[in-house]
Amino acid sequence: MIIIAGLGNPGPKYENNRHNIGFMAADEIARRWRFGPERAKFQSVIREGEVETASGAVRVLLMKPQTYMNESGRAVGETARFYKVRPESVIVFHDEIDLAPGRFRMKTGGGAAGQNGVRSLISHLGADFRRGRMGVGHPGEAHLVMPHVLGDFHKAEKPWLDALLRAVADALPFALAGDDERYQGEVMRLAPAPKYSPRQQARGGE
Template sequence: MLIIAGLGNPGAKYEKNRHNIGFMAVDAISSRWRFGAPRAKFQSVISEGEVEGQKILLMKPQTFMNNSGNAVGEAARFYKIPPADIIVFHDEIDLAPGRFRMKTGGGAAGQNGVRSLISQLGPNFRRARMGIGHPGDPQLVMPHVLGDFHKAEQPWLEALLNACADVLPFAVKGEDQRYQGEVLRLAPAPKFSPRQAAQTAKGD
């Protein structure tokens, strides 16, 4: 079994936030592949299914972002799943909007959900890092990540989410670099800087 977890904050208030792109990715995966009805378990909304014959547990922790590790850690201990079989989708301000990178191990890079996961699992889980860009000023980071995606960002966002779901079998087979390449082939990142993206997001 693999765990695929998306990070975000629960509740309608946060549903369309940039910080919730991990939840959006899990929703796209659930829609693309055959998963059972969502239910509450492990302090999360979970659903179970298969991708290319591999059993998958999808998770959206309901602990709020900063305590995501409590939920994923509970599930990992219950099923005795090692970090190498855990994929976490999360927002990444150090990547330009629409960029996508797979990474195993390393630090949290200021992402509090990832920091919580490291505290529970150690560093060696697999991270699907989804770029949302940096607003250019550290004081603007919080309103940026907790702001909704602007309508001008929807085309690249939808393309990225669909690509992450469509080519998931590569990640399921452990081919993370191939997965990254296929996602970027299907959903090329838009051609603007993070600062320009932040300015666009303020333009509504």
Template structure:
């Protein structure tokens, strides 16, 4: 069993926020691989599915914690204990302000780098889980970070956003087979990040 957790905040108010890109990735994965119906479990909305990889079929629990971002670890930890999975069997999709919009990086272990959802998960399962970091860009000033991540994606960002979500779903078998480097490369091949002027990105002129 592999647990895939997309991070975000529950409710219509937050649905299109940059902070909710993890929820968006989870939704796209569920659609692409035709996961089963959603239900409430582990303080989350969860669905289950099976994905064919080079190493055979892999069972996946897809979860969107409903605890709000800062308490995501409570939900992920509960699921991890129930299924007795190791941190290496947990993949967390989340927004990353230290990556330019549309960039994508896989990482295992390390600190939270200011991402409170990641900090919460570290507190519950340790640091050695796998992070699918989805770039949303930095607004340029520290005091602007919160309104930036809790702001909605601009309409002009839709092309790269949808391409990234599709790529994360389409290339998923590589991650489920344990080849994070190949997964990262394939996502970037399928969804090359757009070229932004940092000044334009900071002003929202995308």
């Protein structure tokens, strides 16, 4: 089994926030691969399903922790312990301010880089889980980071956002087969990121 966790904050107030791109990715994966219905378990909204890979079907538990972002590790850690899933079989999708909007990177291990959900996961799982880092850009100044990530995506961002979410779901068999490098490449092939630097948003997109 593979556990896939999308990170975000629960409730309609946060639904369209940049910080909730992980929830959006989880929803798109569930839609694309026709996962079962949502239910409440492990302090999360979970769905179960199977995804066909080149070497056969892989069972996936998809979860959206309802603990709020900063406590995501409690829910994911509980789930991993229950199913005896090792960290390398946990894939976490989250927003990444140090990547330009629409960029995507897979990474295993390392630090939290200021992402509080990832920090919580490290404290409950150790560092060796896999991260699908989804770029939302940096506002340019440290004091603007919180309103940036807790702000909604602009209408102008919808084309790259929708393309990235579809690509993350469509290419998922590569990640489930353990080929993160191929997965990253395929996501970026299907959804090339817009051509601007991570900090241009703060300068009005010049």
